[in-house]
Amino acid sequence: MTRKYQLIYDKLLDYYGPQNWWPADTPFEMMIGSILVQNTSWRNVEKALEEVRPFLSPKHIEKLTTEELAQLIRSSGFFNIKAKRIKAFLEWYKSYNYDIDVIKKLDKLQLRNELLSINGIGRETADVILLYAFDKPVFVVDAYARRIFYRLGFDMPKFYDTFRKQVEEVVPEDIGLYNEFHAVLVEHAKVYCKSVPICNGCPLFDVCDRRLDSND
Structure with a gap:
């Protein structure tokens, strides 16, 4: 995993801890x-x-x-x-x-x-x-991932699969890693990186470009 991706993952996992996703009994x-x-x-x-x-x-x-x-x-x-x-x-x-x-x-x-x-x-x-459900290592591209990556300074592709493949090229095929990466991104989008972000106290503040204009 490239240094910036690793840094983002490590900071979020350290801050929020394992999320044990998806929330379901079966x-x-x-x-x-x-x-x-x-x-x-x-x-x-x-x-x-x-x-x-x-x-x-x-x-x-x-x-x-x-x-x-x-x-x-x-x-x-x-x-x-x-x-x-x-x-x-x-x-x-x-x-x-x-x-x-x-x-x-x-x-x-x-x-x-x-x-x-x-x-x-x-x-x-x-x-x-x-x-x-099926334990396949895949990066989920949702609105939260798009928002966070853009604000951090990444120019990610508009097309879903191009975005997904770009991340998967640098993230190891580890099911646990993909599981937690998606989960902590979702949690971060809900806690700090909201539509109107709360930058004070954000665990990614020191690595963020704070691009707050729309990326749509």
Whole structure:
């Protein structure tokens, strides 16, 4: 890992500590949560997960109609769309007999392409599933990563996969490292590097260019 990436990772991990992400009791809950969190806050996802928790297994959700599932996840917003996306994901998952160990043995690129072929699974959602459910080392490019890297002084590519590959070229293929890197970036964006940043006390202050104009 190049010196600046290593410095950012070390400072954030030292400040926030291990995050033990993704917040879920099972890989299946993690995957459902990754769909529910699209275009909403995690607080709303937690409410939806509590409602759906009695049915939170592939075979139970399989038995629910799309309409029944939609009502359970209402608090996540866009619930009708997300119910259809969960059902589409479940259909793919069932093709592997819901066997996560079999899926983990697949090649990362093949698995990523399969996830991207599912209705409603975009690059970011596919990558968090790869990282946190299937233990594949991949860098998740979300709005938080874009914001932080830009303010630090990086001129990262606009296109998702170009950004992702640029980071992956310099970060070792260590699943734990990718897991924590994404998690501490998210935490930092929530605590200090907000839309309107709190620079006082920021653990990255001494290595930040403080570019506060928009990078959109």
